[in-house]
Amino acid sequence: NAGVTQTPKFQVLKTGQSMTLQCAQDMNHEYMSWYRQDPGMGLRLIHYSVGAGITDQGEVPNGYNVSRSTTEDFPLRLLSAAPSQTSVYFCASSSLSGRSQETQYFGPGTRLLVL
């Protein structure tokens, strides 16, 4: 049981480049989400999904796209990277069944530097 995995661990991009941050979970969780963490700003929700085919915007969605074709995977796409997207990105998942639904499990993070 690997939990929540994220790849890559670290990435350097040039302004305007595109890339996809990968997130996968093996706990059969319905809920998956993406956050960015910046110094002094805390964790901010980018996008989330409550099941395959269902996604919605969080607090800071601009510049990011997501899709959820399977229960396990929830990739985050940067279509045209900007220096303001330099951050640490965390993926999280949780069950939507009963009281355990609010326990979010986080991945190890992806550190992104946009030059």
Place this chain on the structure above:
Amino acid sequence: EDQVTQSPEALRLQEGESSSLNCSYTVSGLRGLFWYRQDPGKGPEFLFTLYSAGEEKEKERLKATLTKKESFLHITAPKPEDSATYLCAVQAKGTYKYIFGTGTRLKVLA
């Protein structure tokens, strides 16, 4: 607007010196309040969920409490391994969104 404020931003304690971290929140109907621990370079790790005022939960040296406006994370006789950033988050009823505070960086000195 839903909001979470944590204080202090940073806290240094001597080993065995008990203290409390504060999480003040404003939310349109609380579904749950959550505490996480985050070590440097790692993702947050779940500690507690509190659902209603008056609720308390404990885990080893940590005890979380909840009122209608704030939550406290009490640390009793801390050890150096308790050093981490402690994050608080809330979820409003009728939404799947979580709002996080900026965290309290705790350093426990031996």
